[in-house]
Amino acid sequence: xxxVTQSSRYLVKRTGEKVFLECVQDMDxxxxxxxxxxxxxxxRLIYFxxxxxxxxxxxxxxxxxxxxxxxERFSLILxxxxxxxxxxxxxxxxxxxxxxxxxxxxxxxRLTVL
Amino acid sequence: xxxxxxxxxxxxxQEAETVTLSxxxxxxxxxxxxxxxxQPPSRQMILVIRQEAYKQQNATENRFSVxxxxxxxxxxxxxxxxQLGDTAMYFCAFMKHYGGSQGNLIFGKxxxxxxxx
Numbered sequence: 001x002x003x004v005t006q007s008s009r010y011l012v013k014r015t016g017e018k019v020f021l022e023c024v025q026d027m028d029x030x031x032x033x034x035x036x037x038x039x040x041x042x043x044r045l046i047y048f049x050x051x052x053x054x055x056x057x058x059x060x061x062x063x064x065x066x067x068x069x070x071x072e073r074f075s076l077i078l079x080x081x082x083x084x085x086x087x088x089x090x091x092x093x094x095x096x097x098x099x100x101x102x103x104x105x106x107x108x109x110r111l112t113v114l
Numbered sequence: 115x116x117x118x119x120x121x122x123x124x125x126x127x128q129e130a131e132t133v134t135l136s137x138x139x140x141x142x143x144x145x146x147x148x149x150x151x152x153q154p155p156s157r158q159m160i161l162v163i164r165q166e167a168y169k170q171q172n173a174t175e176n177r178f179s180v181x182x183x184x185x186x187x188x189x190x191x192x193x194x195x196x197q198l199g200d201t202a203m204y205f206c207a208f209m210k211h212y213g214g215s216q217g218n219l220i221f222g223k224x225x226x227x228x229x230x231x
């Protein structure tokens with residue numbers, strides 16, 4: 001079974017703090033994604049990576065950065081957390097190749113910024 | 115740009131009955147994939163069913179089936195014999211077919227389905 005894990009299920013931080021959200025997958029997937037999920041807005045793509053040290057901006061990258069130093073790990077960084085970044089963050093991974101490239105999701109991190 | 119629209123924010127169904135969730139999308143692409151994902155309360159998002167746009171036959175997975183209307187850009191999910199465990203948020207998603215490259219998902223806003231005993 002594909003396993004995507006996220007470092008925390010719940011996280012509370014203060015405005016201005018630097019926040020790291022970690023995601024690890026164990027199936028040697030090339031692609032990794034960070035989404036933000038908000039009620040009534042669905043999932044919105046923040047950043048994705050299709051290889052080590054490669055990254056691409058998604059639809060809402062402002063206020064976020066990412067790091068992918070190893071294939072299995074993809075980190076989302078909030079340089080200076082703000083209250084409007086309170087949200088559920090989902091990580092996903094997928095293979096590159098022919099086919100439908102199903103994405104496998106982690107359990108999510110619910111981040112509250114006070 | 116592609117968009118995905120789920121017009122039903124919430125739905126409910128009695129256990130053992132059938133329910134259909136709607137999804138429409140907009141794209142100028144000819145080759146693509148469509149997905150339905152399920153997110154149970156406080157649990158991980160999982161894939162329910164997928165459809166390749168070049169296939170005319172509608173996909174089925176046990177009690178789950180889709181009605182894919184390519185010309186109308188419609189992709190509805192039918193759940194037969196609904197069970198309490200089907201209670202979840204359901205997301206419709208679109209992916210362009212890159213033929214070997216990475217594919218990004220574009221999600222609808224979701225439909226919250228409640229199955230009542």
